[in-house]
Amino acid sequence: MSKTDTQKSASAAPQARTSHLSPEDRAAKGRALRDTVPRVSQAGWRLPKDRRDPIEILSESNEGRIPQLIPIRFGRMSASPFAFYRGAAALMAADLATTPTSGLRIQACGDAHLMNFGGFATPERNVIFDINDLDETLPAPFEWDLKRLAASVVIAGQYLELPHSDAARAVTDLVREYREKMGNYAFMRALDVWYDKIDLQKYEDRAGDPKVVATIRKRLAERLETEKHKTVPDYLYPKLVAQEGSKPRIKDEPPLIFHPTAELAPGFESGYTEGIASYRESLPEHVQTLFDRFHFVDLAIKVVGVGSVGTMCSIGLFMAADNDPLFLQVKEARASVLEPYAGKSLHPNHGQRVIVGQHMMQSASDVFLGWTRGLNGRDYYLRQLRDMKMSAIIEDWDTGMLRQYGRMCAHALARAHARSGDAAMIAGYMGSGQTFDDAICEFATEYSVQNHSDYRAFIMAIREGRIKAQVEEV
Template structure:
């Protein structure tokens, strides 16, 4: 078998330069990796003896956040083990770095839990299903994302109080869906992989239960129709904006929405002119033509998510004319939680890192994606706020719906990984049988127990007053 020279690309993945290798040869290379990293070495979870205290690590991750918002972050995380898992990506990144890795790198999401997938509108106004939060994206081993996703479905199933046998089935089904989808991508043309997308209005899953698929499709249709009705001028604008004199202004709703001081947001007095100009330069020329129609009217801090709470996140109100608003979400981009273990980003701006990863991993991205740096030295990325964005609410789900949703997430993750990584090598490493599925399922099940232990330690720290928590925001 011919050996391949490699070069390091900006996305961090190694790509063959010479000589050419067929898909079968790359599948064989993936199989060979099992000799050094057996698939069953991916199974199970045993915390290392020198594992850091989870409360200490989470407290360290608050560095640079807005101090008054940290109790809200911890309050949201304290609601349940599932909520805690959503906010503790840094904890799991440290744990994944201690486990064996295949060495096959992709553009990783870095925080691939169930709630970071969902539906949103493409620039062509189609509604697709994809990863919709890539704050932590960075090149890393492909199985790190898969392990986090599999663990999240186990923790979600436990949150729903499903039977233990059902929980194991949902997890192994998710991994199998990822593996089988990667096998399909291994045999596809490169452009076909790149153009593939999950259209919510046409979604089919031949391996799913037809009755469950029908229910899921009905719910999707209802969510899509509801999202279409919630247009920015008719729904979001009156919800977020009040008219004060001749100028519209974002409504304050502290502590979740409030106008910052100059000290908190340097550039306020100048209308963030430098940051907006830098953001404009990050966009393609044709998008600048569109963006130049809009003018900034107001900017306010807006608390979002779980893991992002306390970072400098804001919403900007731009207007092209009366009844022609544009809301842009401005999110602080910090170093990825994967960086200490997977290597530093090659991008000089962390916002640029997020946008580059987003464009690689998503089938379609928001037209207003861009990045900038504030006068306070913080990096930011920018996108539209809630452009038909649909996230799930799992509280009333049964095992069938969770299983179906897990398969959809697995499909989206496999497609995202196949765009930047070598699908044939990944398929070769995982194989055609259930060995890999069972290994990742075992890891996910055992790691869910670690998550519960960490959650209990976290709640105890709140009760003892070692960390502050505000519940109800």
């Protein structure tokens, strides 16, 4: 399918299942798509003749960000090609739009790399593994998410200085896992797909190396025990809050935590009454009852991540009693990086776009997920600041760890895509052999070279003074 065709269908919902057709019939329809877009056409990366300057695209993505934080964003991206890749979702979105697509659409993550998966607690207090960053979510071709995730494995392998052949095997493992899991979902009942989850405390992978799986489970158990002790009253509250007279106040730690000016975040004088009321209305009625127990106390800008640096990301402190705090992360929701190529969101508020995408893709979501719009016209979504959230720490990984973690991410991505797309058609298109696996592996390997080239250009732009970067002290 061409770029134009993708844009024409962009405003539509993810690929709807063909009514009353069996999984076998829908899989046959998926196989028929190969006549138009052969699986081998997904292989490799060819640099478009009219490809825009990557520095120009990255600079454009800074529009509307807090000016003094932009150098921190670029400083974090300058750390390595892997860090650069994490912050360059807009650049890859433009590149993916030039590649062939099957036309099979799903609710896409939009930024599916290794570090955007992890563990977190469900409202029932179970800990699951899933996609944990959906700021860029939008309906789009399923291949875009898979290609970005696959390329991140190769780039992570390079960052870890693993042999090229090991990184290639890790990518092949990842794509095979996605394909096989999608094949399973194709023949599952709709409710079984919707209720499926990856429980970290019970995680098993029969196809994985038992020793590696055991190591991962041990690490997860240790991390879970640590996170359980980091409860808000006992850990996060004293870390972030100081008592000023009779009133608690979030500590300023510039440039990463600071209170905004009235110009930057209008509404502080009134306690952000309008924005909080709008957020409350976005919550389910039973959650509104819970939220009403808390009252607003303070709000401060808090710099997070790599790609989000410079956007209006804040933490809000709410209190139900002296020893009963609630921290909500208030994240600015901008237009998805996929929007120029996959079409505009159907939702009037980008915070709502993110929340709907989370509910659609995650097997369980934060009870306090909601959205609002500020007096400054910016859209926001809110969630708990941390609720036993765990992200990967890859620095000491070997090949086995990378391969196993990649398989976990592929499983989570396939499950998320199967919830919104037609799993049988996607499975039919990919097939049961290695043709599709090899094609995506080839793309990921070649795109990693492009990423490294863009990173070098990025570092050169910093050295030449075209852009400013501030490297933080460790």
